Amino acid sequence: MHDTGANLTRLRQRIATAAKAADRDPSEITLVAVSKIQPLQKILDAIAAGQHDFGENYLQEALVKISAVKNTQVAWHFIGPIQSNKTRDIAAHFDWVHSVDRFKIAHRLSEQRPDGLPPLNICLQINISGESSKSGVALAEAAELAGRIRDLPNLQLRGLMAVPAPADTLAAQRRPFARLRELQDELNHGGCQLDTLSMGMTDDLEAAITEGATLVRVGTAIFGPRN
Numbered sequence: 001m002h003d004t005g006a007n008l009t010r011l012r013q014r015i016a017t018a019a020k021a022a023d024r025d026p027s028e029i030t031l032v033a034v035s036k037i038q039p040l041q042k043i044l045d046a047i048a049a050g051q052h053d054f055g056e057n058y059l060q061e062a063l064v065k066i067s068a069v070k071n072t073q074v075a076w077h078f079i080g081p082i083q084s085n086k087t088r089d090i091a092a093h094f095d096w097v098h099s100v101d102r103f104k105i106a107h108r109l110s111e112q113r114p115d116g117l118p119p120l121n122i123c124l125q126i127n128i129s130g131e132s133s134k135s136g137v138a139l140a141e142a143a144e145l146a147g148r149i150r151d152l153p154n155l156q157l158r159g160l161m162a163v164p165a166p167a168d169t170l171a172a173q174r175r176p177f178a179r180l181r182e183l184q185d186e187l188n189h190g191g192c193q194l195d196t197l198s199m200g201m202t203d204d205l206e207a208a209i210t211e212g213a214t215l216v217r218v219g220t221a222i223f224g225p226r227n
């Protein structure tokens with residue numbers, strides 16, 4: 001589990017196998033390597049192995065890593081909970097934010113996106129399993145939020161993200177992902193142009209790919225367990 005390059009090769013194979021089983025082209029699926037809590041060296045190893053997209057949950061930790069690798073063509077994805085006082089740095093240093101679940105945060109990200117950078121790519125985080133402890137907007141409120149965020153000038157609303165409650169069987173894992181895909185269809189019929197379903201992690205990426213994930217966020221299978 002300590003050879004990041006070999007783990008990445010195995011994981012890409014796993015993604016390709018799941019895509020083919022679902023009659024999908026593996027090139028439709030972006031792999032975001034979730035490097036939270038992992039040392040910088042593992043990120044550098046992953047970059048050397050051709051990895052392009054990285055996900056981080058904690059802003060201060062992420063800023064250190066981003067400045068350490070700033071000469072490479074890496075895309076950074078913010079995937080953790082967002083407090084208002086963090087939006088300025090997130091807007092300045094990330095390419096994607098997957099964890100937007102209220103208008104106030106989106107509005108600040110748009111206002112604070114520096115001139116000269118392309119629009120910040122946004123996913124709405126949906127509380128797909130309806131857990132009271134989880135972040136994410138409720139399913140019933142997603143359309144209204146999407147409608148408001150869609151018009152913000154320095155953001156591009158790209159899609160939906162979810163972290164379902166853990167489930168044991170493939171069938172049970174698939175259900176919330178199918179629901180997220182249905183929500184994407186509903187929003188697109190309502191005038192959104194969403195092309196991204198950010199769903200699937202180490203333990204459920206096959207289920208997510210079967211249900212149409214275009215972006216999987218994987219940490220443990222690449223970098224090993226987090227301490």
Ligand SMILES: *Cc1c(COP(=O)(O)O)cnc(C)c1O
Pocket residue numbers: 034036057079080163201202203217218219220221
């Ligand atoms: C930590 C994390 C991941 C990666 O989880 P693994 O099980 O290690 O693959 C993906 N998405 C989010 C939002 C996370 O917080």
